[in-house]
Amino acid sequence: MTTPIHAAPPAGSPEGAGPAALLSVRDLTMAFPGRRSATGRRGAPVRAVDGVSFDLAAGETLGLVGESGCGKSTTGRMLVRLLEPTSGSVVFDGRDVTRLSQRALRPLRRDVQMVFQDPHSSLNPRQTVSRIISDPLLVQGWSAADARRRAAELMELVGLIPEHIDRYPHEFSGGQAQRIGIARSLATGPRLIVADEPVSALDVSVQAQIVNLMERLREELGLSYVFIAHDLSVVKRVSDRVAVMYLGRIVEIGAKRDLYDTPQHPYTRALLSAVPLPDPAAERRRERIVLLGDPPSPAAPPPGCSFHPRCPKAQEVCRTERPLLRIAASREVACHFPGD
């Protein structure tokens, strides 16, 4: 039995979310123009993100998961306004930042920062660490000397040796380079960090160190994270709540424990069934749900529930009626038949 949602704050939201949330995202949509064919005709727009809504409280981490191409990065880039949404709103600390001019965006650039997947390619190889970390401060009007001093402090904060401040990115390992990326993101004293696959490009042994660092920084600095990753074990470790995306939409969102212990959406169940379990007995009992085929193109999403061509539970109504997010088992699920 499910209950439709009418109120603005989504279920599974932090208590008191809505007006009090640090970040409120409503109906966020990104439709990229379709590709031109050889005859010059433009194809259907690619709805990479299609009506995404969620809240994030101060100090909270929301994990964003889903298969490649489901719209995670596009969502993250719209949150920090690296991409202009086609429609919808992003309200940060009570202020709609969706359509601000570049000039009016300055305070947002201070408060909201992004950490990228590949540390080496996201750092300018021709700049020293000092310059890389100082850059956001220089943009905010700091003097070069103050910015350099702050860069050295930040290096220490993220576990780098401040004496290496005049080195170049190639002189650092992948893990160290990601620490530089994190230090740069912290330079302006942000309150929210959107981390897009921050550990996926790193060796497994280094991943845990970076995750530990991000958790420590969250506590010490009172940060909030939107943590994008395809590794569900990493997301389980860092998140308070988790949102599962499929073909540009959130299909399940709720408290981490609810979602991992009793996934309600067939897609979430399939994703989680692929995660190895630490307990050997449970691992032996683990049943994999293998999804057929690849996700459809966001340029031509299937009618009804966009997951229906791959869903083991699909019924007739799924082919025609799009399920909206509704409360089921203490979280929100977009499925006509949630649960077992």
Ligand SMILES: Nc1ncnc2c1ncn2[C@@H]1O[C@H](COP(=O)(O)OP(=O)(O)OP(=O)(O)O)[C@@H](O)[C@H]1O
């Ligand atoms: N600039 C663009 N123009 C057209 N289509 C785009 C553009 N950027 C992304 N897309 C398409 O939008 C969809 C979502 O892409 P996005 O990069 O957000 O997915 P993702 O979930 O981050 O995937 P991954 O896990 O591989 O990083 C994909 O179909 C992608 O091809």
Ligand code: SF4
């Ligand atoms: S709505 Fe139907 S097709 Fe979609 S996930 Fe639920 S059961 Fe599967």
Ligand SMILES: [Mg+2]
């Ligand atoms: Mg991505």
